[in-house]
Amino acid sequence: MSSSTVNWFRYSSPASFFPLAGKLVPWFAAAAALLTVPGLWLGLVVAPPDAQQGEAYRIIFIHVPAAWMSMFIYLVMAFWSALALMFNTRLSAMMVQALAPTGALFTFIALVSGSLWGRPAWGTYWAWDARMTSELILLFLYFGYLALHAAIADSRRADRASAVLVLVGVVNVPIIYFSVKWWNTLHQGATVSMTAAPKMAAVMLTAMLIMTLAAWFYAVAVTLLRVQAIILEREGRAAWAGNLAGATR
Amino acid sequence: MNEATLRAAPLADDSAWGGVSWALARDLKLALRSRAELGVQLLFYVIVVTLFPLGIGPDPATLRALGPGVLWVAALLASLLALPRLFAADFADGALEQIALSPYPLPALVSGKILAHWLATGAPLVALSPLLALQFGLEGGEIGVLVTGLLLGTPTLSLLGAIGAALTLGVRGSGALLALLILPLYVPILIFGAGAVESLRAGLVPGAQLSILAAALLAAIVGAPLACAASVHIALD
Amino acid sequence: MSFGDFIAMGGYGFYVWGAYLTTAAAIIVEVFAVRARLKDARRAAEEGATR
Numbered sequence: 428m429s430s431s432t433v434n435w436f437r438y439s440s441p442a443s444f445f446p447l448a449g450k451l452v453p454w455f456a457a458a459a460a461l462l463t464v465p466g467l468w469l470g471l472v473v474a475p476p477d478a479q480q481g482e483a484y485r486i487i488f489i490h491v492p493a494a495w496m497s498m499f500i501y502l503v504m505a506f507w508s509a510l511a512l513m514f515n516t517r518l519s520a521m522m523v524q525a526l527a528p529t530g531a532l533f534t535f536i537a538l539v540s541g542s543l544w545g546r547p548a549w550g551t552y553w554a555w556d557a558r559m560t561s562e563l564i565l566l567f568l569y570f571g572y573l574a575l576h577a578a579i580a581d582s583r584r585a586d587r588a589s590a591v592l593v594l595v596g597v598v599n600v601p602i603i604y605f606s607v608k609w610w611n612t613l614h615q616g617a618t619v620s621m622t623a624a625p626k627m628a629a630v631m632l633t634a635m636l637i638m639t640l641a642a643w644f645y646a647v648a649v650t651l652l653r654v655q656a657i658i659l660e661r662e663g664r665a666a667w668a669g670n671l672a673g674a675t676r
Numbered sequence: 677m678n679e680a681t682l683r684a685a686p687l688a689d690d691s692a693w694g695g696v697s698w699a700l701a702r703d704l705k706l707a708l709r710s711r712a713e714l715g716v717q718l719l720f721y722v723i724v725v726t727l728f729p730l731g732i733g734p735d736p737a738t739l740r741a742l743g744p745g746v747l748w749v750a751a752l753l754a755s756l757l758a759l760p761r762l763f764a765a766d767f768a769d770g771a772l773e774q775i776a777l778s779p780y781p782l783p784a785l786v787s788g789k790i791l792a793h794w795l796a797t798g799a800p801l802v803a804l805s806p807l808l809a810l811q812f813g814l815e816g817g818e819i820g821v822l823v824t825g826l827l828l829g830t831p832t833l834s835l836l837g838a839i840g841a842a843l844t845l846g847v848r849g850s851g852a853l854l855a856l857l858i859l860p861l862y863v864p865i866l867i868f869g870a871g872a873v874e875s876l877r878a879g880l881v882p883g884a885q886l887s888i889l890a891a892a893l894l895a896a897i898v899g900a901p902l903a904c905a906a907s908v909h910i911a912l913d
Numbered sequence: 914m915s916f917g918d919f920i921a922m923g924g925y926g927f928y929v930w931g932a933y934l935t936t937a938a939a940i941i942v943e944v945f946a947v948r949a950r951l952k953d954a955r956r957a958a959e960e961g962a963t964r
Contacts, residue, residue: 471919482922483922485922486928535939539935540935543928543932543935546928564860564863574856578850591907595839596860599864606863607863607867613871659955663957663961664961672954672955672956672958673959
């Protein structure tokens with residue numbers, strides 16, 4: 428292999444990725460914290476109240492980033508699942524395992540914040556609109572992955588079975604969303620989408636983007652921490668694990 | 677032919693159609709031998725459908741409004757209940773491993789098994805649904821759309837469910853786990869199947885919904901056996 | 914805007930702060946849980962190595 432070729436597989440062993448992850452975590456955590464401050468400042472203080480929803484719309488700075496992250500993380504899980512099945516790499520499967528709880532958490536936050544936003548804005552905590560219902564089903568997909576992985580004793584089989592599940596799920600997510608959207612318009616249940624944003628002034632848009640970026644940095648930091656734990660849990664009996672665990676403390 | 681011979685793996689031939697017909701014939705013969713078990717599963721469908729009016733009240737207008745949804749949800753649950761029998765017995769006694777090792781391509785064998793499974797569990801359900809629809813006060817045209825939808829939808833449920841059944845083979849608590857994994861995937865079928873009847877009630881032709889169900893079935897026929905065969909390999913390794 | 918107004922959020926305080934505080938709580942719980950998990954995993958791995 429020529430020296431100018433990037434060796435993508437250099438960090439693909441859990442042993443070599445472990446210290447790299449440890450070094451990256453503080454940077455991503457710091458970035459998340461630093462971005463949250465101006466994001467909250469812009470969203471809670473600087474941005475003006477909305478003409479129709481007053482101050483209640485400020486939930487959008489939590490709800491939209493959480494919803495975007497919940498879907499993005501599932502896509503990233505699908506990416507690592509495909510790699511895990513194609514190259515049979517343990518670390519790829521460990522990344523899926525590390526991402527899932529954070530993805531589920533963001534989905535939960537999106538649902539709670541959306542529900543709390545719905546009450547003042549449209550009079551009801553839950554209106555069965557297309558996006559919220561699809562988000563709820565996404566939460567079931569996350570739980571399904573976690574349940575399947577936990578239920579299978581052999582970790583290799585668990586990795587591969589849940590990778591298949593994620594890929595089947597990711598194909599179905601747009602289909603589910605499309606069908607739920609159709610269902611909602613047919614029944615005219617909610618005439619207004621619960622997540623229809625008010626007309627966005629520039630400062631509102633900026634705040635939302637900053638919070639989304641903060642959420643992304645946070646997700647990376649937590650996922651890297653969790654994958655370190657998973658690496659040690661699963662490779663714990665290997666000779667290098669004990670030394671690495673102590674050395675990189 | 678005794679049980680052992682019937683369940684033994686094939687030796688000759690490696691064609692896809694050969695695999696489908698071999699698995700279809702085998703599983704249908706096995707299903708015929710467990711008619712009582714299949715009858716119980718069909719009875720489950722009837723009981724679930726009967727529970728809804730008992731919970732909601734006998735008002736005809738309410739029942740008529742809820743009927744299509746109830747019949748579809750019950751069909752989903754009945755389909756879920758029947759899924760484990762697709763692979764469980766073969767997995768338990770090692771026959772599945774032998775089948776996977778046979779010269780027939782595994783996706784073809786799996787397709788045959790799923791078709792046999794639907795004929796034994798889904799088709800009777802579809803045949804019974806007009807009677808149950810009458811209990812909810814559905815009328816002729818509505819019943820026709822309901823049955824067509826179930827006819828197109830229940831095979832898709834079997835195909836998608838088979839993937840889940842293969843993934844959860846031999847896993848503790850697989851019944852409830854299977855439901856968690858598969859029901860979200862069933863949602864579009866439910867929406868378009870029940871929605872077709874709603875559409876008819878609104879005065880429209882339910883062509884779009886039924887076409888989508890047909891398209892979903894075709895996509896499932898192509899994709900599900902491959903995913904299911906991969907899942908069987910994962911479970912067996 | 915006074916601090917009182919900030920908390921009241923035009924009467925929607927319960928909803929807005931409910932959302933923000935639930936989110937903060939969820940994040941804090943996750944961070945603590947992951948760090949505890951990593952700590953336990955480190956200890957278990959070190960004990961395994963010195964056996």
